[in-house]
Amino acid sequence: MxxxxxxxxxxxxxxxxxxxxxxxxxxxxxxxxxxxxxxxxxxxxxxxxxxxxxxxxxxxxxxxxxxxxxxxxxxxxxxxxxxxxxxxxxxxxxxxxxxxxxxxxxxxxxxxxxxxxxxxxxxxxxxxxxxxxxxxxxxxxxxxxxxxxxxxxxxxxxxxxxRGMVTARLHATGLAAHSAYPWLGDNALLKVTRAVDAVVRRYPVPAEEAWRTTVNVARIGTANEALNQVPADAEAWLDVRFPAGDTDFDGRSPEQVAAHLAAVSGVEVEVARVEPPxxxxxxxxxxxxxxxxxxxxxxxxxxxxxxxxxxxxxxxxxxxxxxxxxxxxxxxxxxxxxxxxxxxxxxxxxxxxxxxxx
Known part of the structure; x- marks a missing residue:
């Protein structure tokens, strides 16, 4: 040619x-x-x-x-x-x-x-x-x-x-209250933050290139707009990338992956996509x-x-x-x-x- x-x-x-x-x-x-x-x-x-x-x-x-x-x-x-x-x-x-x-x-x-x-x-x-x-x-x-x-x-x-890919959202529900009396409420943002910490402990961010499952926390947010209010809801967006052979994700349905991440995080999980490796x-x-x-x-x-x-x-x-x-x-x-x-x-x-x- x-x-x-x-x-x-x-x-x-x-x-x-x-x-x-x-x-x-x-x-x-x-x-x-x-x-x-x-x-x-x-x-x-x-x-x-x-x-x-x-x-x-x-x-x-x-x-x-x-x-x-x-x-x-x-x-x-x-x-x-x-x-x-x-x-x-x-x-x-x-x-x-x-x-x-x-x-x-x-x-x-x-x-x-x-x-x-x-x-x-x-x-x-x-x-x-x-x-x-x-x-x-x-x-x-x-x-x-x-x-x-x-x-x-x-x-x-x-x-x-x-690697394959999972897109997931962690959802936490709490109880709204005046921020001066936080013991009267249940802060959903703290819940979802603890949930994210649990997932990242299970799948830690590598210090350099590594061929294993990783999780990117793309967003943590709440619908709450008041500084002096305990948030009653919160969510986190996760992008999970996994290699073939990782039995936590490979070959699993969205429902199975959601159940696994819920067990790890302790909060409700919604899985939008599971793309195979x-x-x-x-x-x-x-x-x-x-x-x-x-x-x-x-x-x-x-x-x-x-x-x-x-x-x-x-x-x-x-x-x-x-x-x-x-x-x-x-x-x-x-x-x-x-x-x-x-x-x-x-x-x-x-x-x-x-x-x-x-």
């Missing part, structure tokens, strides 16, 4: 403001990539929650040997970020690193190999807002595979594990082969763990090994997001080498 020939369609894709609130641009981004792949493939289109997606393959749908997954949506950015600019080996734009360049490489590799190999290309447009209407929706409709490569940025390293077996021959393909291009191919969530969690929940493997760059979701152009051609070669071994 020639980088200079690859860049013009990449610039066109990066210029599309494909954020969740712009459905027409989500369709434009999807259609651009479908046009790049070209004719000769079966294209299954999906639409869920106003978010379009597509599955491309040769012939009838079946359990694919390898599924290539890419999302074409981006988070909001400044106007200037949708006018891509190149500075040496860096390409600056919203979505350059996360993950439009990787998506185009996956599309190109599929175009070159998809007619001869049992692979498929999955294009979605809602990863940045949860993935339920893209990857999640397609899997609910029976799409499956033996192994999945997700083109999120990794600088040709192999992300085999990421993701883990692929490092000994899986496909994981090993992908590492070898990266090393053949002069990269380490080392295994990585990511603390954030990705669409890989949908596959983990169905017993399918999925890894994240993409181009390099920096500044994800920030004002200086950029892709490292020196990784684009090696990424194409590594994917081609990996898939050719099938």
């Amino acid at each position: 020639n980088l200079e020939e690859f860049l013009p369609p990449a610039l066109d894709l990066l210029a599309i403001r494909s954020t969740a609130d712009r459905p027409a641009d989500l369709h434009r981004a999807l259609d651009l990539v479908l046009d790049l792949v070209g004719p000769g493939f079966t294209v299954e289109r999906f639409d869920s929650g106003g978010k379009p997606s597509a599955l491309l393959h040769a012939g009838e749908r079946r359990p694919f040997r390898v599924l290539l997954n890419a999302h074409l949506d981006v988070v909001p950015g400044a106007d200037a970020q949708f006018t891509p600019r190149r500075e040496g080996d860096r390409l600056y734009a919203r979505g350059a690193q996360d993950m439009k360049l990787s998506a185009l490489v996956l599309a190109r590799v599929f175009r070159e190999l998809g007619r001869d190999l049992p692979i498929a290309l999955q294009l979605v447009t809602d990863e940045e807002v949860g993935g339920y209407h893209g990857t999640g929706h397609q899997l609910d409709r029976g799409v499956t595979a033996d192994f999945v490569v997700i083109g999120e940025h990794s600088a040709l390293r192999v992300v085999h594990e990421s 993701h883990r692929a077996d490092p000994a899986n021959p496909d994981v090993v082969a992908l590492q070898e393909a990266a090393r053949a291009q002069g990269f380490s191919g080392e295994l990585l763990r990511k603390h954030g969530a990705a669409d890989s969690r949908f596959y983990y929940g169905r017993g399918i090994d999925a890894v994240i493997f993409g181009v390099g760059g920096d500044g994800q979701h920030g004002p200086d997001e950029h892709a490292d152009l020196t990784t684009v051609v090696p990424y194409h070669r590594a994917l081609t080498g990996f898939l050719s071994r099938l």
